[in-house]
Amino acid sequence: MKSEIKKPNISSIFPMLTFIVLASCIVLVLIMGARLYKRSNERDEADYYHRTVTSYVSTRVSQSAVEGRFFVGDFYEGKPSEKGNTLFFTEELGGELYVTRLYCHDGGLFELFSPASADLDPEAGERVLPLESIDFTIEGGLLLADIVFDDGESVTLRMSLRVGGAQIEK
Numbered sequence: 001m002k003s004e005i006k007k008p009n010i011s012s013i014f015p016m017l018t019f020i021v022l023a024s025c026i027v028l029v030l031i032m033g034a035r036l037y038k039r040s041n042e043r044d045e046a047d048y049y050h051r052t053v054t055s056y057v058s059t060r061v062s063q064s065a066v067e068g069r070f071f072v073g074d075f076y077e078g079k080p081s082e083k084g085n086t087l088f089f090t091e092e093l094g095g096e097l098y099v100t101r102l103y104c105h106d107g108g109l110f111e112l113f114s115p116a117s118a119d120l121d122p123e124a125g126e127r128v129l130p131l132e133s134i135d136f137t138i139e140g141g142l143l144l145a146d147i148v149f150d151d152g153e154s155v156t157l158r159m160s161l162r163v164g165g166a167q168i169e170k
Helices: 010-064
Strands: 070-073 086-093 096-105 108-115 126-130 133-139 142-148 154-160
Touching: 010 086, 010 096, 010 108, 010 126, 010 142, 010 154, 070 133, 096 133
Parallel strands: none
Antiparallel strands: 070 086, 086 096, 096 108, 108 126, 133 142, 142 154
């Protein structure tokens, strides 16, 4: 018996090459789609974080900004000025004056509600959101909040003081 050696047939290699090329294209498209999806999610997360911080600050101002009852100043001094790192909201409860402070400390946006006479440190507040820094300025009927997010991006939030304006000490 004679053994026959089969020679490679080019017609059987072509379908295999076609399959390999098609599979490679599918894998390539899947990888590109996954990268695009990841970048889209990262961008959406950053946008959501930015919107949450700015919405919180603007909502807090619109809820509590009553004429003569809010001002900008330094956390420790607690006196009205045109610029400061803290936004103060005052209210009277049971004959006692209370202050709510909105400020940035130790990489976060904090809120602190206490009697006006209390001598507290920034650590005493409640951490609301992560934030690099926030500075407030009252300028021409506007409250400006210069916000630097923890991802390095920054924005200036401009809020109209339609309630008559904040207290400013000259």
